[in-house]
Amino acid sequence: MDDLNPLAGTAHLLEEVDKKLMVLLRDGRTLIGYLRSVDQFANLVLQRTIERIHVGNQYGDIPRGVFIIRGENVVLLGEIDREKEQKLPLKEISVDEILDAQRREQEQRQEKHRLVSKALKERGLAVNAELINEDFC
C-alpha cells in the first residue's frame, strides 16, 4: 500500500490543520491554539491562541488571539488530546497568579544559579551563564 502513496514515510502539517495544537517555541513559551494555516517553512497561524504557563502543577492561560509563528521558532508541536484535556491533572489559576508564580520560580532559579556559580568560582571554575538555558533546566 505504501508503495502507492507518494507521501508515505513523511509527515505533513496539513494533517494538523484546524486541530487544537500545543506549540513549544524556542524561547520556551507554550502556545495552544487552533492551527489554521501552514506553509512549507512550518510557519504557523494559530487562532484562539492561549499562552500557557506552567509552574509546578499549576498553569495559567494568557489569551493571545491570532498568533503567527515563524517556523524556525517551533521546537515541537502536537495535537491536544481533547479527552485528556478534560481531565488535566493540573490546576488552573488566574493569569496574575501564574505570572507571579513564574516570576518567583525564575527568581529561585536565578538564586540557585548564583549560588552555584559562586561556589564554582571559589573552586576556580567559571560558569558561562550564556550556555545554560534557563528555560529548559
Place this chain on the structure above:
Amino acid sequence: MDDSFFGFDTTIPEDEGGDGRIGEEEYDALNDETFGSAINGDWEEAHETLVRLGGNGDKVRKRGGFADRGAYGGYPAGGNGVPRHANVLSSAPSSSGSTPAPFNAPFPGSRNMEDADLELNLSSMKLDDVDFSSFLDSEAGNVSNRVNLDSAVWASPPFPNNQPLFREAMRSAFKPQTQMKHQQEANANLALHHMRPQTGPKISTLEDIERNLIIQQAIPKQQQQQQTTDRKAFDEFSLANRQHMLPPTTPHQQQPKPQNKVPPGFMTTPQTSPPRTNLGFHGPHPMPEMLPNPQSQQQMNGLAGNRVPPGFIYPPGLPGSMPPLQQYPLLQQHGACALPPNFPLGGNQRPLPTPHLPTALNNFAMHPSFNAMRAAGLHPAAFMQPAHPLQHPQSRMPPHPLQAANNLLSQQQNSMFNMFNMRLVQEIQQNHPLLQQNAVVARQLQQSRGGSVPSDQRQKQQMQQQHLNRRPDASGNLPQDEYDEYANLMSTRDKHWLIGIQLSQLNTDTPYIDDYYYTVYRERKALQNGQVRQSQAHKDNQLNHPLTQPRGHAQLILVQLGNKNGTRNGHGQHRERRNSENTSSNNTGGSTNNAASGSGGNNNTLSGYIFSPLKFENSLGKLQYGSVTAPRKIIDADIMGGEASPGDVPGNSASSSVSTMSGINANSNAGTPLLPSANCDVTPSSMRKSRHILLLIETLYRYLLKLEDLENTDVMATIVLKKKKEAERIAALEQLEMANKTPEERAADASNPQSLNPQLKNKFNYEIETTDALVHKLKAGLTFDKVVAMMNVRKGKILLRRVMPFISEHSICWTVWSGVFCSLQTVIKKDKDDIEGILYALYPEFKKHISKASFETVVTISAAITLNDNKLTGIFCSRFGILSLVALILRAEEIYVSRVDQTLSDTNRQKWREFLAQVASCLTRTIQNQTISAAIESDAIQPLMDHFEHFKDLKLDALLALITEARHQID
C-alpha cells in the same frame, strides 16, 4: 396529503401573503446574519424594484420567502408543497420558452435584455469577473436563496434558438448520454443502478440555470397551479419515500415545510428512489458549483479554492454516508464538503458554502500527481446530502442531479467517485465559460476515451485516496458538537501547493541516499513480511547501495580515505579523487603566481591545495573525519594556521598568508604577501616544512596520476563513462528543479549562480586535462628548492622517479636532477636504511636523460653535485651517486670524442675540468668509509680511462680506483 409531516404542521395558510410575510422576516434575519450589510448597496431594495419592473413583484417576493425558509429550515415537504412543486416543474419549461422577458427582470445587469441577449451576455462573462461575481453575490445569490431550482431547470427542453454556442458543443459531446436518458425513462428503477454522474443527457449551462432561476422566481402563481397529474402522483410517491426514510423526530422541527421545491426523484436513499428518479436527469447540470447560490458566489467573489466562510459547521453524527466521508478527511477539509447545503445550523444559519469546484477541479487538473485528491474533490454536498436525516430534499440550493447521482454512488464504490470527478472535470472544462477554447479538445478527449476511465487508473486513485485522506474526522480534534467557524481557512489550492512542495522533495532517483532511513525501514519491513518479490524501488536502492556501488556520501568517504592515505592511486584502474582536486586546480590565482615565483623563480602556476574537511551531505554541522593513523585534520589545522614556509603551497593565496601572519609571523610586514623564502627564517620548524612538502608532494601526485591515467585507455574509458553518468544525473536534477521553479526564481538563479542546489554539484568532478596542461602544472611544483626538499621524503623520491618520464623532454628535468644531486648529501644521511632502493631507482631515469644531455647540461649537473671533505660524500657513498657520476663522465667523454656538441666551449671545458679536479681532490683528501656497491658496466671502464686521459694533470687515479673498486665489489 396530510397536514402534518412527522408531527409537524405542514399546512400552509390559504393567504399566502401572510405566510410569505413570516418567511420574509425570517429570511431577512438570515440575510442580515449572512451578509451583514449588503456588499453592494441595499440589494433588497434594488431587487424589489427590479421585481416590480418585472411585473410579478409581490408574488415572486412571497414565493421567494417561502422557498428560502424551506431551504434554511431543511424541513421535510409538507402536503401543500407537492402541488406547488409539481407546478413549478410543469410550468418552468413552458414559461422559459414562451415568456422569457419578465424573468430577466431580477438581474440588474440584463433586465432590459431579451433572453437571448442575456444568455449571450452571460456566456461572454467570466466567472471570476468582479462585476459578475459581486452581482451574483448580492443579487442572484439571494435570489437563489429563495428560489429552489428543481429538475425542471435542467429539464427545460425548449431552449431558445439563440442558445449559446457552447451549449451546442455540450450537446454534441453528450449525445450518448442523451440516449441513455431515454432508456432511463423507460425503466427508471433499472436506470438507477446505471446512474452515473456523467450520464447527464443534457447539460445546462450557467446561463440556463440562471435563466431558470428567474423563471422560477417569476412564475405566476396561477401557472404553478397548472401541474400535470403524473407529476403530482410522482411527487406524492417521492414524499412517501422520504417519510419512510426520515427519522420520526427531528430536533429542528419548528415549522412545517410548505414548499417542496426539490426536483422529484432526488431521494436521500437510493434504495427507495421513485421510479421517476431519472426525472432529475433530464438536464443534469455539469457545474453544480456554478449555481448562483450565495455560497458559491461568495467563493467566486475573490476567495480562492474551497474556502468555507465562517458559519460553516460540520454536521454532527451523520449517519449513512458519514463513513465514506470519513474516508476522505482531506476532502472534508479541502473541499469544504462536510456541510450539507441546507444543514440546519440552529442559531448559526448562514449561507452554506458550496465548494467552488471550477477552481478546485481546475487546480486538481493542474496537479497531475493528485489524482487521488481530485478523485476526492467531489462535491461535498454529494456526500452529505443523503446522509442528513433532517435534510429535506427540497433544498434551498437545488439538489443537483449529479449530486443526487453521486449520493447513490457514494454508497457503492469509490471508483465511482473517481469516475464522477473525472467526468465532472471534463464537463467543467467543456462548459466553463472560461474554458470555451478547450471545449473542443476536451470533447475529443472524452470521445477518444470512450467515456470510460481506465480501471487501473481508478484503482490507483482509489489507493491514493485512501492514503492521502487519513484524517479521522472532519473537524480537527474538536469535539463533534463544537462549532469551528474558522475551519478550512486554507484553501484546497493552498494545501495542494504545500503537498506539491513536499512531493517534489521526495522525488529522488537515489532514495537510498536521499531518504535512507525510510527506505531501509521499508526494506526491512518487506523482509519481515516475507516479501520475496523485490519492488522497483528496492532495485533502485540496490543500485545505489553503498556496498555495491558507492555513491553519495559513501563515495565521498571512500574518496577521502583514498586521498588521505595516498595509496589508492596504485595502478591502472579508475580512481576516485577528492572533490577539492579540481576546485583547487581551478583556484590558482594571481597571488599564486607571486608565491610561486617568489619561492622557485618559476612563473608557472601551481594549483594550491585547499583542504576541505569531510562533510556529510545535508548535515547541519561539519562532521570531521580523522583517525589515529591518519590524523589529517590535525595536520591541516596546523597548516592552515601557519601557511607559508619553503614548502608552502602557493595556491593558498593572500588569505592564508594573512592567517600565517596573524598566527605565526605577526611581526612581519602585513602589507605584502609573504614569500616562502622570507618565511624560511621565521618558521624554522622543520616539522612544519616537512608538512608543507608532504602537501606539495600530494598535489603533484594528483597531476602525476592524471598523467598516468591519460596513458591508460581503460582508465580513461571508465572515467568518461562515469562523467557521463554524473552529467546525466545532474541534468535530470536540473530539469526537475527548473520544472519546479517559477520564471522569477529562474531569473534569480541566473543572476546568482552561487545559489545552486548543492545536489547539482558534480560529485564526480574529474576534469580530463591535456598532458601539456598537466605537465605544465607539474613543472610549476618542481622547482629546485622543492626538489631538494622532496628528496628528503620517501614518497617524494618516488614521485620524482615517476615524474621523470613526463618531463624528460623539458629543460625542467635538469633542474630536478640538479636538485636531486644537491640533496644527495642529506639524503644519504637520512635514508641510511634504504639508500639504494629508492634512490637508485632514479638512476635509470638519469641515465636515459644524461645520454641526451648537452655538455653544458653535464657541466651544470656536475656543479650541483656537492663535494666536500666529508667522509660520507653523497656522490661517492651511494650507488646512485657513483653510477650517476660515471654516467656523467661517460657522457662528457662521449661529447669529447664526438666533438659535435655546440656547448663544448672552453668555459664549459674549464668547468668540467674543475669538477673533475674537485672530485679527485675530494677523493684523495678524504677516505670514503662507505663501500660502494655500484654496478658499473665493465665496458664503461675503458671510456672512463680514456676520458681521464684528457686530464692527466689531475690526479684522477683515486676516482678511477674508486670506480674500479666498485666494479670489483660487484664482481
